[in-house]
Amino acid sequence: MNLGRLVEERAKEYPKKAALIYEGKAISFEELNKNVNRLANGLKGLGIERGDRVAIMLPNTPEFVYSFFACQKLGAIAVPFNTMYKGGEILHILKDCGAKAIITLNSAVPLINEIKPDLPRLQYIITTGERSLTFADPESTVFLQGVLSKGIFKDLDDAYKGIGEALVQGLQELGLQGVWYKHRGSLRIGEKKLGGFYFSEIKDIYILNMICFLAPFDPSDLFSVIWVPPEVKDKVLEPLTSIQEELGRRPSDEEFKEAILGALEKELGIQLKEGTLTRDEKSSYKKYKAVAKRK
Amino acid sequence: MEWRLISNTKAEVADLYALPATVARARILRRYIPVLRNTADTIIIQRVAKKGVLAGSEVVVDREEAEKKGIEIAVRPKGGRKGARSAETISLQELMLKAKDKFTSEESQPDETAALIYTSGTTGNPKGAMLTHENFLAECEATSDIITTTEGDKFTTLVPFFHIYGLAIGLVVSLFRGCGTVLFPQYSPRQFLKRTGEERISILIAIPTQYHHLLLASKRRTITQSPLKYCISGAAPMPVMVIEAFKEIFGVDIIEGYGLTETTAAVAVNPQERTKPGSVGIPVKGVQIRIGDNQGNELPPHQAGEVLVKGKVVMKGYYNLPEETQGVLRDGWLCTGDIGYQDDEGYLYITDRKKDIIIKGGFNISPAEIEELLCSHPKVKEAAVVGQKEKEGREEAIKAFVVPVEGEEVTTVELIRYCRMRLASNKIPDAVELREDLPKSATGKVLKKELRQGYKDRRVIERE
Numbered sequence: 001m002n003l004g005r006l007v008e009e010r011a012k013e014y015p016k017k018a019a020l021i022y023e024g025k026a027i028s029f030e031e032l033n034k035n036v037n038r039l040a041n042g043l044k045g046l047g048i049e050r051g052d053r054v055a056i057m058l059p060n061t062p063e064f065v066y067s068f069f070a071c072q073k074l075g076a077i078a079v080p081f082n083t084m085y086k087g088g089e090i091l092h093i094l095k096d097c098g099a100k101a102i103i104t105l106n107s108a109v110p111l112i113n114e115i116k117p118d119l120p121r122l123q124y125i126i127t128t129g130e131r132s133l134t135f136a137d138p139e140s141t142v143f144l145q146g147v148l149s150k151g152i153f154k155d156l157d158d159a160y161k162g163i164g165e166a167l168v169q170g171l172q173e174l175g176l177q178g179v180w181y182k183h184r185g186s187l188r189i190g191e192k193k194l195g196g197f198y199f200s201e202i203k204d205i206y207i208l209n210m211i212c213f214l215a216p217f218d219p220s221d222l223f224s225v226i227w228v229p230p231e232v233k234d235k236v237l238e239p240l241t242s243i244q245e246e247l248g249r250r251p252s253d254e255e256f257k258e259a260i261l262g263a264l265e266k267e268l269g270i271q272l273k274e275g276t277l278t279r280d281e282k283s284s285y286k287k288y289k290a291v292a293k294r295k
Numbered sequence: 296m297e298w299r300l301i302s303n304t305k306a307e308v309a310d311l312y313a314l315p316a317t318v319a320r321a322r323i324l325r326r327y328i329p330v331l332r333n334t335a336d337t338i339i340i341q342r343v344a345k346k347g348v349l350a351g352s353e354v355v356v357d358r359e360e361a362e363k364k365g366i367e368i369a370v371r372p373k374g375g376r377k378g379a380r381s382a383e384t385i386s387l388q389e390l391m392l393k394a395k396d397k398f399t400s401e402e403s404q405p406d407e408t409a410a411l412i413y414t415s416g417t418t419g420n421p422k423g424a425m426l427t428h429e430n431f432l433a434e435c436e437a438t439s440d441i442i443t444t445t446e447g448d449k450f451t452t453l454v455p456f457f458h459i460y461g462l463a464i465g466l467v468v469s470l471f472r473g474c475g476t477v478l479f480p481q482y483s484p485r486q487f488l489k490r491t492g493e494e495r496i497s498i499l500i501a502i503p504t505q506y507h508h509l510l511l512a513s514k515r516r517t518i519t520q521s522p523l524k525y526c527i528s529g530a531a532p533m534p535v536m537v538i539e540a541f542k543e544i545f546g547v548d549i550i551e552g553y554g555l556t557e558t559t560a561a562v563a564v565n566p567q568e569r570t571k572p573g574s575v576g577i578p579v580k581g582v583q584i585r586i587g588d589n590q591g592n593e594l595p596p597h598q599a600g601e602v603l604v605k606g607k608v609v610m611k612g613y614y615n616l617p618e619e620t621q622g623v624l625r626d627g628w629l630c631t632g633d634i635g636y637q638d639d640e641g642y643l644y645i646t647d648r649k650k651d652i653i654i655k656g657g658f659n660i661s662p663a664e665i666e667e668l669l670c671s672h673p674k675v676k677e678a679a680v681v682g683q684k685e686k687e688g689r690e691e692a693i694k695a696f697v698v699p700v701e702g703e704e705v706t707t708v709e710l711i712r713y714c715r716m717r718l719a720s721n722k723i724p725d726a727v728e729l730r731e732d733l734p735k736s737a738t739g740k741v742l743k744k745e746l747r748q749g750y751k752d753r754r755v756i757e758r759e
Contacts, residue, residue, distance in 0.1 A: 001428070002400075002402075002403040002404070002432075003403075003428050003431055003432070004403060005400060006467075006471065008400065010471075013473060014473050017473070018475040019470065019475055019476070020476055021478065021494060022477075022478045026475070029473075034396035035391065035396075037394075037396045037397055037398035038390075038394040038395070038396050038398075039387070039390065039391050040398045040400075041394035041398055042387075042391055042393065043390070044398075045390075045394065046385070046390075050401050050403075053411065056457070057457075058457075059481060060455060060456050060465075060478050060479060063387060064456050065466065065478075067387075068462075068466070071409075071410075072400075073400040073401065074400075074401060075400075077408050077411055078409065078411075079410065079412075079423070080410065080412070080462065082737055085754070086755070087754060087755060088754055088755055089754055092420050092421065093421065093423075096413075096420070096614070096615070097423055106351070106380070106381055106384075107351065109381040125381075125384045126384065126385045126386075126387050126390065127380070127385070127386060127387060128386070129351070129353055130351035130352040130353045130354075130371065130373055130374065132350070132354075132371065133349075133351065134311060134348065134350075135346075136306075136308050136311060136343040136346070136347045137343065138345065138346065141343070142341070143311055143339075143342070144338070144339070144340055144341075145314065145338070145339040145340075145341065146337065146338050147315055147318040147336065147339075148337075149322075149336055156383055159382075180758050182758070198382075199382040200379040200382060201379065201380065201382040201383075202323065202377075202380070203326075205322055205323065205379075206382065207315050207319055207379050221348075221364065221366055224357070224360045224361060224364045225350070225356050225357060225360065225361050226355070226357065226481065226483075227482070227483030227484070229504060229508065229739075231504055231732065231733075231735040231739055232736075235737070238755075239752070239755065253342060257302070260340075261300065261338070264338065269296070270296050270297070270298050271297045272297075272298050272299075272338060274301075274302065275300060275301060280324075281318060281321045284321065285313055285314070285317040288312065288316045288320075289307075289313040292309035292312045292369040292370055292372065293309045293369055293370075294370070295358070
């Protein structure tokens with residue numbers, strides 16, 4: 001008997017009985033077994049073999065269960081670890097176990113990206129779940145986004161480097177000292193995070209999303225939106241800083257814009273021209289906004 | 296080259312999603328509908344007019360509470376297969392969708408490693424405990440008398456599956472018993488209490504702090520017709536008060552267990568009918584427990600020493616760490632690092648962690664004893680005691696961290712005086728620090744290492 005076999009046997013014994021109940025929906029033992037098989041096949045297709053380590057950084061979702069038992073059927077070793085872990089903690093575990101793949105939330109990708117160059121054995125980042133939370137505050141946050149042709153850059157690393165260098169330049173322009181980022185990582189001063197940027201992709205387009213803290217971020221807002229056990233509140237966020245904390249003053253919108261956009265123009269050799277949405281864009285914009293605001 | 300810049304300095308939070316999504320869509324459509332105007336590469340700069348949150352579609356947000364605080368909520372819709380995704384990642388859903396639903400399992404042997412669970416020591420990096428298929432299945436057998444089930448029982452675990460207690464008991468045991476499990480990737484005590492009734496959850500797996508939060512959320516009203524049959528607690532010591540209050544309000548017992556990552560969760564459990572308060576119970580089926588002195592000799596009842604465990608639930612070793620493994624595994628006995636004693640009936644009492652023991656003036660001093668005394672002070676909510684190296688010496692000083700009861704004021708002088716009247720002179724804290732809270736792990740254990748001198752935040756990334 002092994003854990004892979006256990007799932008198969010329960011599926012035979014109780015095919016129609018609910019094994020997992022998630023968001024009011026039941027997943028039967030038979031469906032569970034099939035989903036585990038699908039993922040096992042998928043992982044096998046990527047080259048995951050018996051004895052390989054597969055890291056799992058997920059909350060208690062059906063995908064955790066599929067991932068854990070898919071590993072068991074493959075004879076691979078599941079390495080589940082704390083979803084609240086940050087940079088150094090994740091790095092140690094992935095390095096120590098030599099994981100070939102990690103299965104995690106979309107929202108954790110920037111954390112993994114930052115340390116990936118130190119993990120030569122990590123080949124695949126497999127993602128699931130729409131569990132990101134972005135906080136926006138008139139005083140403390142500013143967002144820089146981009147919709148860019150992939151062709152502008154040599155590859156994804158080049159995109160991170162181009163944008164990363166420009167952001168560091170721009171922030172220096174504002175008078176900030178010692179801003180740095182690592183590979184595809186967050187913008188930091190010392191060990192504290194000042195902001196972050198990451199790329200998504202769709203077809204031949206990269207979508208850039210950057211957040212920067214202008215003034216201190218009040219985490220109590222976070223806890224009024226999602227319930228977090230009080231004893232782990234300080235573990236939810238990385239140590240943060242902001243331009244105001246580093247510089248002693250908060251830059252105006254114009255100042256920030258000028259510095260960052262100026263650096264982008266210089267670094268990428270482009271010219272930015274203030275514009276608006278086209279007529280075609282305007283109609284779909286309304287639709288997208290309505291979807292996001294739907295309760 | 297000219298790029299378009301769109302500034303939106305009075306944005307709604309929905310714009311953070313809608314604007315780039317709109318532009319991206321237009322760019323993609325243009326490829327198929329040539330009459331559409333060509334849009335250039337676009338940079339968008341946005342600042343919101345009001346506080347807000349853009350939440351992924353699977354995040355359960357408390358809209359009521361957000362509204363009260365004046366926080367605007369928008370939802371980032373599901374990306375779907377055609378949506379944008381993190382660059383250079385693989386979608387789990389897509390991986391599953393393309394694959395066949397039949398799979399021939401590898402014939403893993405019982406002693407093959409099924410999972411590596413990382414566990415921290417006092418110092419140094421976390422070690423990976425190698426748990427085998429047999430370990431997990433043995434834990435199912437070991438708990439069969441305690442976690443009794445019938446066909447219709449439904450489990451739920453508030454403990455994360457990445458923790459051995461959530462994984463071995465919450466996930467594997469429920470599956471082993473053929474019972475359903477209600478999943479809560481994220482919960483609030485209020486919402487959980489509601490769902491318990493709706494989903495007819497009968498067995499709850501949680502940790503002491505979670506029971507405490509459930510009690511607070513129940514507002515001390517007696518819950519009639521709770522479908523719960525019994526609850527299990529583990530991972531940290533359970534205050535007797537919470538067990539009693541829980542029984543009063545929910546009408547069910549909390550069964551307390553004791554175990555380690557290295558033992559695939561529970562090795563001792565307080566039996567439902569013969570509970571002894573303050574004890575973590577008797578060994579579970581197939582597990583032997585004994586108390587050893589420093590040389591590993593077995594100690595008689597009531598004498599405190601290191602807790603040793605033997606059985607099929609004991610891990611194979613630490614991954615890639617033969618020396619550390621040899622240090623804790625001797626002739627099949629696992630040295631747990633916990634200090635405790637057994638009574639005449641074999642009930643186990645845990646008094647300390649070996650690594651927490653303070654050596655002062657050549658004596659072993661138990662932090663637990665001092666912590667207990669401090670907590671008995673009416674104005675003290677929590678206390679943690681650690682040893683601190685004196686300058687250049689090996690001698691340790693005793694440092695206490697104290698969290699006062701909310702709304703109460705207490706002075707360090709008052710606390711030291713309190714100790715002086717009740718403790719031997721070598722156990723009086725040399726320093727007391729008042730704090731708002733203590734650092735805790737995901738399972739509610741006080742992280743003493745973060746209180747020790749020279750603690751370095753391991754979360755941070757270092758710049759080379």
